[in-house]
Amino acid sequence: MAEVKNRQKIDKEIESPWQVAWRHFKKNKLGMAGLIVLIIIALMAIFAPQLSPNSPFSTNILQANQPPGGDFPLGTDRVGRCILSRMLHGARVSILVGLISMSISVFIGTTLGLIAGYFGGLTDTLISRLIDIVRSVPFLIMAIIIASIWGPGLYRLMVLIGVLSWTGVARLVRGEVLALREREFIHASRASGANDSRIMFKHLLPNTFAPIIVNATLAVAAAILSEAALSFLGLGIQPPMPSWGNMLNEARNLVILESRPWFWMPPGFMIIITVLSINFMGDGLRDALDPKLTR
Amino acid sequence: MHQYLLRRILQGVPVILIVSLLLFIIINMAPGDPLARLEDPSISREDLERRYAAMGLDDPLMVRYASWLGDFVRGDFGFSMDSTRQPVANLIRARIMPTVYLTIGAMILSFIISIPIGILSATKQYSVFDYAATLFAFLGVSIPSFFFGLILLYVFALQLDLMPTGGFQDPIAAAPTFWTHLHHAVLPIVALGYARAASLTRYMRSSMLEVIKEDYVRTARAKGVKERIVVYKHALRNALIPVITILGLQVPLLFSGAVIIEEVFSWPGIGRLSVRAVFQRNYTVMMATGVIFAILVFVGNLIADMLYVVVDPRIKYD
16 A cells, blocks of 8 residues: 555656656746747737727728728728738738648658658658758749649648648658667567557657657748748738738838838738747757756 | 769759759649730631640650750750740849849858857857847847848838849949949848848857867867967867858758849849749749759759868868
């Protein structure tokens, strides 16, 4: 009886790796600040319909181009739509694109990296060459060419960004798996009869989670920037659907750039705040999840 | 060295070939009948089809690709599919230098900024300067380069009227000089270079922090070498090596950034050319600029590898 109690006590004292990571992450001020800001932005995006003072779609030519103030805290755009409401709804689109594009790229990258690293040989050569090929054309060039052929759209944009940004994760996972493949615990599980898929998914993959999580966090930031760039050029999210990128598209007109800064400054600063917070959080996670760091 | 160069080129050529084939397939998936709008609208359907057949457009995809490739390696990139019908090779020849100028300028600027900041950050770790530098670096990788460009335009060109709003030279200036070009280039180079400078600063700092802990640095200090010489002579050369390897990875990012910065600053480079081509559905120009960018990335990587040998005498390619 006493032994069982002792056992429970020890179990309680042993922290899981996630608890250790969280304990270290909490100490990172910039990482925590990033997390808190991101939670606020996420809440703003989720409750955009409740928080918006006006409809993000309803146009009113009589109230077009109004500077901030009155019924429109951040002013109105060329067709009289409320900038604040569009910015709040734009957060939904930009963050959604960031998260889904990241999921696609991390899924492709992890799968191909795992296969390349585990099987090696010809498979590895083929996947590595594929990575070289994708990396050899600048992202934005490939993206605008494909976007123009496919046509614009929310889902196409997510797939496009995901399909063009997996090479970083793939290289990372491949490298990790190459290093892990010859370790004793892998030999042991093979000796005890585990098949390839069990070794790959039960033994190798969990050991690459830490760097994948860090990379996935930073991939969300990169995808938000990609969406902004493509929508800014007019090849991403199409109006009337608001996104931070396509709100910035207005600033390509020098007259608007000069005389109506309320058109383009709010979405621009939202992108900076969001991406900066994600990067701070990613950096905090990198430190918290790195087992090699002395603590 | 020569052998290594030759091997790298032999490895790079198939990659560029496959990229061009993929681009060719993607562009051929374009819907509609892109050539019809170049013809007289009154032309009959039969005549149009006869002309397509004469041009070889009914051939299988691979045959058409082979003929495109044959022309491309001979420097014939086809005709621009807009009203001007200029040879695409001429368009690219006129616009490649501004892009190279912009990207090399941004690269040099990012080095000039990031190396001293990285060194100071590392030698004064956890100082106020180090925190400011960290913030500078995080901001640089978080701000969309085109938005930074817009802010620069807004402040320095529109509000303070110190800089031109775009272009490569003054339209009225009789003879553009180095200085008029530079005057136009300052804002785009800063806009493009900041993100690169920011990420290089992070690499420089962590690389320097690692090198400073090495035994030979402690030895140098122990035998009484001045701190300045320890940092700038013993440590710096070794700290630069990993930073140079990062350079190769930065090349595609640099060209990606150039595409959008050229658009913001009306910079007459191939990035802007390709954006225009995409909107005009100018397929011959899209195809040529895509492949030219792949070649530029390859050349950029090659140069980064050469620099690697210069800073690290331990590396010998044979």
